[in-house]
Amino acid sequence: MPAITVDELTKRFGQTVALEALSFQVEDGEVFGFLGPNGAGKSTTINVLLDFVRPTSGSASVLGMDAQRQSREIRQRTGVLPEGVELYDRLTARQHLEFVIDSKDATDDPEALLERVGLTDAIDRKAGGYSKGMAQRLMLAMALVGEPDLLILDEPSTGLDPNGAREMREIVREENERGATVFFSSHIMEQVETVCDRVGILRDGQMVAVDSVEGLRDSVDGGTTLRVTVDRIDDDALQAVRSLPDVTDATVESHAPPTVVVTVDGSKTAVLSALEDRGIEIQDFETTEASLDDVFQSYTTDTETEVHAQ
Amino acid sequence: MSTETGAGTDATDAGNSPASSIDTESVRAVAKKDFQDAVRSWLFWGLSAFFFTLMAALAGFLSWANPDNFTTISFIALVSQVCKLIIPLIALLLGWKAIAGEREAGSIKILLSLPHSRKDVLLGKLLGRTAVLSLSLLIGFLIAMVAVVFAVSEFSFPAYIAFLAMTIVYGLAYMSIAVSLSSLTRSTTMAGAAMFGIFVLFYIVWNSIRTALGLLMQRGYIEGVTYTTTGLTGQQIETTRLPDWALFIDMIDPGNAYQNTITLFSALSSDRIGTRFPTAAFPDGLPFFLQDWFSLLILLFWIAVPLAVALYRFDRVDI
Incomplete structure (x- = not known):
């Protein structure tokens, strides 16, 4: 059973078409890199998976459940790192995590979670004073609560320095080894190439390529x-x-x-x-x-390079 | 009052508008978090200090102005006049960003990434914010009680607690209006405008309605009800009052409903606060919808109806 199935998904905001008949699958147990330039529709796709926005047409299912009708059950088993989100300024890291643990009826230890993401020092500090990188670490810790079957990470490297980004990828690997499926969006190829089993490249609301990292390399001249x-x-x-x-x-x-x-x-x-x-x-x-960046470039910019969508 | 729901982003175009369920554990978790968050704001501490100062000052003033006849009832009568005016402001101030603010900051995605339905979030927010308002009322009222106990000639604890309880219900009504409107808007700017609309509606428009209706009656646009009453010197005077329905419009205002319900739970007579009708004007007795117990229903209406609309709408919009 695929972890995520998106079928002919279309989403329009007024006149703007965010997604156009998008279809793809994420297999159970894989790390899937969801790649595309800003504005390609990555966040809209994730918003549909989590029932933040409703499709204009088409459907999505997550962990075998309908993304709209069984959203609560889906979110019970999914850990999410949302993008472009502010934390609660007046609450500490501990309180943030306690809220998530409470919400998911989980038994995790906030300190252990913060140790994994390297934020133990700030456990009792209010999130209002956090740097972007610290906020991102805390949100990653919040996504890990309750050993989710699926991790949806929307641009998880935002605000992280190269070291932080490496640690984040390390956690992705650990979670995947534990058995979690990871759905990982990014607009930077090198963020995904080292951890992802497969990569899907989104452009203007459509999937232009889905393949393994090797396969993508081979598909482009070079x-x-x-x-x-x-x-x-x-x-x-x-x-x-x-x-x-x-x-x-x-x-x-x-x-x-x-x-x-x-x-x-x-x-x-x-x-x-x-x-x-x-x-x-x-x-x-x-x-x-051939660097994967070249591959990404060729798929997402208008060059003569012929692209074979799969 | 206008609300923005983001034209063109209605999800109903898919012919698929799932209604979310309500889970009490989720509501509790959201309410607790919201309370934790809001209780740390300067607004909360400012409010508590404000209530305490207000109550103590009013008690002091009353005991100074009228030392021999200062009762719990006279204290409640005065304080309820003040509460009638400031509770709405405070509730709107505490509640206007409840949902719109989280949507603007994106943190609503944290709430909704967790296994909470949108209804859970809305209810949790309402309860959390109301708890913050109630706590500040409780602190203010209880500390002030000490002053009142010493100042009044005869302290009535039940009347005082009933007054506090009704004030909390009144706060809940305005909080329901505030949080519901907040959930119907996409930005805090729109939410702020909606709160201002509510303020204008109940502070200015509603207060003018009765005067306006009276004017309309004098000009003959509304047929008044004529009745006779005994004047000061004993003679019979024929006067005209507004018809029942026009009087009812005045009763709908949450502030009036609040004052009328206080009379239900305390020994306070409606001569002192709330709406008063001369007995002679209603020879057949007061219609049920003008009686004080009906005001309690009106207050409950103001809690339930905005919330019901918001619960329905909030399930159907794109976040």
Whole structure:
């Protein structure tokens, strides 16, 4: 049973179309990265899942339950880190957590939760004085209450420094190992690539790609870039490399020292062998994978790159 | 008074408007949190101090002005006049941001991410805020009681407590109006405007209605009821009063209803506070809807009806 099923979901706000016939599934037990530029409709999707807004048409189900009719049951088993939310200024971290624990009828210890997110020092301080990062840590702790089956994290890295973002990803991993499904939205690719099993890319209210991180890399032109420094280079050798089946392009980048840049989709050793077969001595080589940022860019901006939605 | 519900964002277009359920545990959890939050505000402490000072000052004034005839009843009569005017202001002030403020700050998403229905949130907010208002009333009234006990010639504890209880019910009525309107608006600006509308409606418009109706009667637009009464010198005087329905309009005002209900629970006669009708004007007896017990229903109406509308609407909007 999928943890989240969104089926032909459309949401209009007056004249504005926020979501247009959006369909996707999040499998039970996976970490799903929900990626898209600001304004793509990520928050609207999450708002529908939590019944904050009602669909214009289409439907959504969470943990096998209808997102509208059984919202209370869904939210009992879901931990949420909402985006763009202010805490209660006059309440301490402890009081925030006690409220969540009370609301979910859970038995968690506020101190243990704050220790996980690294906010133990501020336990009895009022949230009004928190920095953005501290507020985000507290909200993550609130999402963890009651060992939820599903975690919905809307832009969880907001306000966190790189270290904080890494810790947050670590918690996502731990929660996933415990058995929780994690639905994780972000507008930054690198936030999701290290933790997510699959990534869905949303653009203008539509899913333009859903795939594993590897699959997304492969789906975009580029593949791996191989940079080989050699003792000499000739046209014959270059032609031999270009004729290899996995190679899409090969150019001479510089002549001192001679460097060949090869774009390859498959075996890199085949390239190196082809050069060596021509008696060329390889002095050094490095590979650069197409960055996922490039992948994200290609899906979410208007370039000529052809996109194969799946 | 106008309310904004965000045109075009009604969820009803999906033909699917689920009504949420009410869970008492959720209501309690929300109320407790809201109370914890609001009780730490300067507004609460300011209010408590204000009530205490007010009560003590009024008690002091009465005992100074009328030392021989200062009773619990005369104290209640005076204080209820003041409460009638300031409780609405305080309730509107405490309640106007209850929902609209959380929507503006986004923290409503914290509440609604938890297993609380929208109805739970609305009811919890109303109870939490009313508890804050009640606590400040309680503190003010109880501390002032000490002063009153020493000042009055004869202290009536039941009358005093009944007065406090009715004042809390009156506060609940205005809190229901405030929180309900707050839930129907999307921004605190709109909520503030709605509160101002309520203020104008009951402080200015309603108070003018009776005068206006009297004028209309004099000009013959409304047919009055003629009756005879005995004048000061013993002669029979024929006068005209407003018809029953026009008098009823005046009774609807929550403030009037509040004062009329106090007479129900204390030994206070309606000669002192609330609406008074000369017996001679109603030879067949006062119609039931002008009697004091009916004012209690009116007060309950002001608690239930705004809340019912808000419970219905709040379930159906996009947050």
